[in-house]
């Protein structure tokens with residue numbers, strides 16, 4: 010079966026989420042690979058959400074926020090930007106391509122642009138292939154058993 | 168009735184046992200209140216003595232060290248069965264500690280590095296330690312070296328945690344007092360530590376200052392009164408539980424996070440990532456990156472003690 | 485401390501004199517704590533309470549029961565002080581964090597120095613106490629003296645230890661000197677040359693490697709003259725040196741060698757004796773450092789300017805010569821590390837000592853009581869009470885299997901402890 014990227018989108022309620030809505034009502038055609046989660050501000054996206062999504066089976070994470078200067082909470086999107094940039098620095102150390110996480114500013118009126126961002130990101134993830142983080146961690150513990158032929162006491166972790 | 172206590176170490180450095188000894192004269196009080204029925208570093212009871220105990224025989228077991236091999240896990244499982252309360256003692260048992268950093272590598276990489284590539288190894292035939300060897304007709308067994316270092320709670324049910332690398336000795340003493348008095352809090356609690364961030368008990372002055380440069384401790388002389396983070400030193404205080412008496416800070420070195428995360432925090436390093444992101448100045452990608460590039464080895468610096476308990480637990484293989 | 489010296493070398497920086505003295509001061513207190521714990525909590529119970537006493541009594545608490553609470557409290561008190569000194573100098577007693585490339589993170593306060601000076605007489609007396617106890621309890625007791633002097637615990641190897649420029653025992657800095665079983669110097673090197681002098685053999689049945697002297701080559705588990713194996717740890721350091729650098733320790737050193745009738749000593753139980761002499765030396769050296777006016781110099785840091793690359797540090801750890809070797813990238817992030825840890829040096833000697841003790845005390849057809857098995861374990865505890873430093877994350881327990889075979893080589897009985 011062809012690989013269909015699974016992407017989680019954390020989208021700001023005031024801009025990108027509304028932009029995504031607009032894309033829907035305007036019948037913009039774009040890839041169906043993003044499962045969107047509405048957040049009140051991109052500044053609310055805890056890096057824990059992102060890593061949990063990746064560890065839980067997502068192949069990519071898209072964060073959408075208001076354009077610089079437009080955040081309803083003043084600085085939320087700048088905070089998001091700094092976290093995102095730092096997160097991208099630790100991902101390679103985990104063996105995860107930093108391109109799997111992407112931050113985009115999309116306003117409420119940019120329905121079409123939202124579609125383009127999603128299409129582009131989906132293709133990028135498709136090119137990277139599946140992440141399989143959980144599988145990799147479980148696989149790494151396959152032989153971590155007390156006795157020959159034994160079953161790992163606790164293999165679920167992620 | 169006297170308490171019955173067991174003390175054990177898995178993948179540990181021995182510092183946690185020293186921390187128990189460092190209760191000094193109070194060790195005599197502990198001995199008066201409790202019979203120590205197993206303590207490999209100080210007493211000669213053997214695994215078989217533990218196996219012979221009825222289940223639940225020990226009121227409490229203090230387990231220090233991470234789970235690095237099959238023996239660590241086997242004894243953890245055994246002691247769990249014999250213990251009414253299983254207590255993770257120290258950073259290694261709690262969040263993986265320094266041994267957890269080897270989750271940046273695989274078992275094979277580690278073995279190859281140590282036994283074959285190491286500068287002083289003389290091993291032209293590439294011999295590696297093996298779980299079973301026959302020598303003069305005798306079969307010799309070694310514990311299995313795991314691929315992934317685990318925390319204690321990743322292999323057995325843990326009732327309480329005393330954090331720290333090593334835990335402050337007074338905290339161990341008061342935790343044993345809680346057990347003796349039957350005053351243990353609800354299962355899952357961290358005992359012998361505070362419930363706020365280290366910054367709350369830190370005496371350095373904070374002024375909400377933003378930073379554009381990050382330094383490592385040896386690169387300059389930090390001001391002794393001002394918050395490390397606001398001077399650009401990576402101090403894990405905001406993401407670390409209080410309770411150590413800010414002992415590193417007082418010695419002129421930033422906190423590296425050994426007391427682990429606060430309640431409800433899923434990943435100590437990511438918590439610190441957020442805290443760091445909020446003190447860095449800049450709104451443009453380029454200038455932010457210029458600052459962030461000064462963080463050397465960010466993953467393991469943010470998760471120095473907690474890599475094995477981070478959400479992915481290890482480097483992807 | 486070894487890693488501290490290694491990172492100074494990585495950054496090619498010479499640390500200020502006061503920083504080196506503070507590190508050594510800290511380290512003397514550390515040595516005292518470690519030797520005191522090793523002797524009183526982990527080895528002495530074998531002697532004072534007796535090798536065949538039940539495990540529930542053969543420990544520090546049983547020891548206190550035997551020697552009296554007051555003496556017990558004194559041991560605990562002085563060990564507490566050594567930990568306190570470490571805390572005052574280095575911020576923490578275990579895992580100090582004030583060592584940095586280029587020196588230490590903070591100077592010693594005058595107030596703390598005064599407190600430390602106040603501790604000095606008690607610490608030196610504590611050093612003397614150990615030797616007195618050893619004399620009273622072990623040397624004056626015929627049964628124990630036989631254990632010390634008998635051939636159950638004997639192993640003839642080369643000996644390694646750090647020495648100063650007058651070939652006296654030193655812990656923090658010096659040259660590594662190796663003497664042969666006759667006490668003749670056969671090797672000498674500084675940090676940067678260690679790879680030309682030692683190498684480590686690998687056996688499939690051990691996670692611990694087996695170091696040996698490179699120029700003599702790996703010859704297997706062979707003792708006697710010509711062996712490439714060496715011991716590190718207290719007796720080895722004393723054997724490898726020409727004396728102690730402080731007066732009281734020197735007197736005790738002379739007395740020990742006089743008792744054995746010469747140097748070097750191959751009786752393994754003398755490691756405990758040597759350990760107590762070193763405890764006294766550490767106390768005296770601590771006193772010297774505390775009296776040195778330079779120790780309060782506020783200049784304790786140099787900011788490194790060279791690009792970090794590679795460095796090696798060697799010190800004497802309580803359980804043997806400790807070598808740390810790091811290779812870093814240009815930011816000083818370690819890319820390779822190689823450690824030869826105290827007990828690792830003694831891996832082959834420990835294996836052989838345990839085997840000899842087993843043959844001696846249990847022998848063919850003998851009855852292996854728990855007491856005898858403990859006497860076999862004592863051969864191990866000479867070197868390391870806990871085995872944690874050398875195996876790091878590997879097993880910290882002491883499983884022991886002894887197979888008793890009759891003359892025909894058939895196994896009569898297997899006794900295991902795990």
Ligand code: SF4
Pocket residue numbers: 178179180181182183184231232256257258259260264265331332333334578
């Ligand atoms: S927590 Fe620290 S002191 Fe305790 S065993 Fe682990 S490394 Fe050692």
Ligand code: SF4
Pocket residue numbers: 365366367369370371373393394395396397402403404405416421422
């Ligand atoms: S960041 Fe560090 S130095 Fe600053 S207040 Fe928190 S603990 Fe103290």
Ligand code: SF4
Pocket residue numbers: 331332365407408411412413414415416421422423424425426427
């Ligand atoms: S300051 Fe931080 S690293 Fe140091 S002991 Fe306290 S919690 Fe641990």
Ligand code: FES
Pocket residue numbers: 021022023024049050051052073074075079080081082083085086
């Ligand atoms: S409200 Fe949209 S990013 Fe803050």
